[in-house]
Each structure stands twice: as structure tokens, then as C-alpha cells.
Amino acid sequence: xxKLGAAFAALCIWAGAVWAQADAIGYVKTVQGGASVSVxxxxxxxxxxxxLYVGAVLRTDxxxxxxxxxxxxxxxxxxxxTEITVDEYLFLPGSGELKxxxxxxxxxLNYISGLIAKLKPEAVSLxxxxxxxxxxxxxxxxxxxx
Amino acid sequence: xxxxxxxxxxxxxxxxxxLIAVVIGVTGCASGRSYVVLVPDEDGTTGRxxxxxxxxTTWLDKPNEGTVIGAPAGEKFVVAKESLTKEFGPALxxxxxxxxxxxxxxxxxxxxLTRESEASVPSVLDAIxxxxxxxxxxxxxxxxxxxxxxxxxxxxxxxxxxxxxFESNRIGTxxxxxxxxxxxxxxxxxxxNTDEPRNxxxxxxxx
Numbered sequence: 572x573x574k575l576g577a578a579f580a581a582l583c584i585w586a587g588a589v590w591a592q593a594d595a596i597g598y599v600k601t602v603q604g605g606a607s608v609s610v611x612x613x614x615x616x617x618x619x620x621x622x623l624y625v626g627a628v629l630r631t632d633x634x635x636x637x638x639x640x641x642x643x644x645x646x647x648x649x650x651x652x653t654e655i656t657v658d659e660y661l662f663l664p665g666s667g668e669l670k671x672x673x674x675x676x677x678x679x680l681n682y683i684s685g686l687i688a689k690l691k692p693e694a695v696s697l698x699x700x701x702x703x704x705x706x707x708x709x710x711x712x713x714x715x716x717x
Numbered sequence: 718x719x720x721x722x723x724x725x726x727x728x729x730x731x732x733x734x735x736l737i738a739v740v741i742g743v744t745g746c747a748s749g750r751s752y753v754v755l756v757p758d759e760d761g762t763t764g765r766x767x768x769x770x771x772x773x774t775t776w777l778d779k780p781n782e783g784t785v786i787g788a789p790a791g792e793k794f795v796v797a798k799e800s801l802t803k804e805f806g807p808a809l810x811x812x813x814x815x816x817x818x819x820x821x822x823x824x825x826x827x828x829x830l831t832r833e834s835e836a837s838v839p840s841v842l843d844a845i846x847x848x849x850x851x852x853x854x855x856x857x858x859x860x861x862x863x864x865x866x867x868x869x870x871x872x873x874x875x876x877x878x879x880x881x882x883f884e885s886n887r888i889g890t891x892x893x894x895x896x897x898x899x900x901x902x903x904x905x906x907x908x909x910n911t912d913e914p915r916n917x918x919x920x921x922x923x924x
Binding site: 636653680713 | 764765767770801804809814816
């Protein structure tokens with residue numbers, strides 16, 4: 572019985588890990604130089620395959636760049652000395668729950684919108700210190716200086 | 718609208734300088750250089766973005782049209798391509814590959830690929846392997862022959878078949894998600910109980 576309990580606990584942990592993986596909202600695809608992804612204040616060096624979760628902070632160094640693709644095919648690529656947080660992300664097309672809210676603090680960004688902007692344009696917004704960019708599609712560049 | 722080289726919003730910058738130079742020893746106009754530029758899509762069309770700040774909203778809808786974030790509504794400029802490359806070169810170079818979708822078709826009522834789809838497997842595997850850290854969504858579909866719940870199960874079977882096919886070809890499964898839409902999401906709309914080969918498919922989205 573104890574064995575069974577341990578097996579069940581192991582299964583729960585495994586299921587939890589699988590769930591966490593399934594929860595990823597996107598992945599890092601390209602990295603040059605210094606770049607990091609952090610969630611909950613803990614930064615880890617970015618590499619192709621690093622998962623993104625809601626709240627992720629994407630950051631590049633002076634020599635860095637970083638490209639990510641979200642589950643809805645939204646693409647963001649960051650030039651050097653750039654910081655962007657992904658505050659909100661929901662992609663459940665079946666139930667119409669769609670949201671992409673990001674905050675660009677500084678740097679340069681190449682943005683190619685995906686399915687969320689196509690299905691529900693008003694659900695996409697990119698905040699900057701001086702204003703908000705609303706995305707009706709599809710490809711734009713933004714530079715933010717502090 | 719006139720073309721602007723490099724320094725965007727220069728006039729605006731001078732105005733600001735005149736206003737605030739008295740208060741602080743201004744060294745430049747870095748604060749005025751936050752801006753957005755709309756660029757054409759890969760297919761040649763151009764989308765639309767809004768930029769809203771304290772002085773209203775500006776819509777960009779033409780190729781290479783830009784606006785300073787926080788500028789008065791409607792104040793736009795056109796940016797030369799060369800200066801975009803200069804400012805956004807590294808960001809553009811970091812662009813991930815565009816996501817791509819493949820379709821595999823199946824024999825009626827079965828988890829067996831059609832001969833054509835079977836033949837296309839190697840090229841699909843090659844395309845996936847060319848991508849850094851691919852993440853893949855696999856969605857199984859059926860035609861409308863048979864009961865809805867049976868088709869949900871058949872869709873799952875087809876999706877799992879494709880996932881196993883990738884796994885046996887050493888494509889990492891840690892970033893694969895699978896689901897079934899059964900007969901709910903037809904590629905070709907048909908009435909119920911219609912044998913339609915194009916609906917018996919698995920969609921594979923590779924990012």
C-alpha cells in the first residue's frame with residue numbers, strides 16, 4: 572500500500588511537471604550574445620528551447636539579441652539592451668479567451684503578430700513608457716529609449 | 718509626411734530642448750526617440766497599428782510609416798529603409814523562422830496514412846529538423862462519417878500516431894502538444910455522414 576502511495580505521489584509529480592511544460596506560452600528560438608529569460612525574478616540564460624511563461628522578463632545585454640515565438644505564432648525579436656515583460660497571455664481559441672499584453676521598457680523590437688491579433692485585435696497591446704501600441708496586424712518595429 | 722533619416726522627431730526634439738534646457742543641462746534628445754514604424758509583411762501587404770499617448774492616437778497603415786510615441790495625434794513620418802536596417806538590424810536578424818503548417822491525410826475510418834502522405838513524411842521530418850528547438854502542435858481531425866464521439870477518439874488516434882512517428886524519428890517530444898477536434902473543425906464543410914478525404918487529416922503546426 573505504501574509502495575502504491577509512493578507510486579501515486581511520483582505520478583503526481585510527473586503529471587505536475589508535464590502540466591508545467593504544457594503551460595509554456597512560447598519558446599526562445601534564437602539567441603546571440605548575452606540574453607536572459609526570467610520568471611518570478613529568477614533570471615536564466617536564454618537558449619533555443621527555453622520555455623516562456625506568463626510574467627516572463629526578456630532581457631538582452633549590450634551585445635545580445637533574442638528571438639521568441641509564442642503559441643499563437645506571434646513573433647518578437649529583441650535587439651541589444653532591450654527589456655520586455657510578458658504580463659498577460661491567453662490563447663484558448665476554442666473558448667475565445669485571447670490576450671497578449673506586454674510591456675517594453677527599453678531597446679528595439681521587431682514584432683510580427685500571430686493568431687491572437689487576427690482573431691481578436693483589441694486583445695493585443697504593447698505598453699511603452701510614453702504610450703501604448705495597439706496591434707491590428709502585423710509587422711512593426713519599435714524603439715524605446717529611457 | 719517627409720522622409721526622415723536616422724534622427725526621428727528632430728523638430729520635436731528642438732522644441733522640447735528649448736522648453737527644458739533651462740531647467741536641466743540637457744545632453745541630447747534621447748527621450749524623444751521612442752518610436753514605432755509599420756513595415757510590410759512577407760506577402761507584400763501592410764497591416765495597421767495604433768500608437769496612443771497623452772496627446773491622442775495615431776494610426777499607421779502605410780509601409781515604413783512611423784510615429785514618435787507620445788507625439789500629437791496624426792503626426793507621422795516615413796522612415797528610409799536604410800535607417801531601419803541601421804537601428805533594427807540586430808532585432809531583425811534575430812527573427813525566428815516563420816511557423817509552418819503541414820497536413821497528413823488518412824484512409825477512411827483508420828489511423829493509416831494515405832500513400833501520398835506517407836511519401837511526404839521524409840520532407841516534413843527534414844523541415845522540422847531544420848528548426849532550432851521546434852515546438853509542435855498536432856491536431857487530429859476526421860470527416861463526418863460515423864458518430865461524433867467515435868470521431869473524437871479517431872482524431873486522437875491519428876494525432877497520437879503522428880506524435881509517435883516523430884518520436885521514432887528522434888524528434889524531441891518535450892515540446893509537442895496533441896489534441897483532437899474530431900469532426901468539429903472541417904477543412905471542407907460537408908453535411909453529416911459525408912466521406913470527405915480532405916477532412917481526414919492531422920494538422921501539424923511547427924514553430
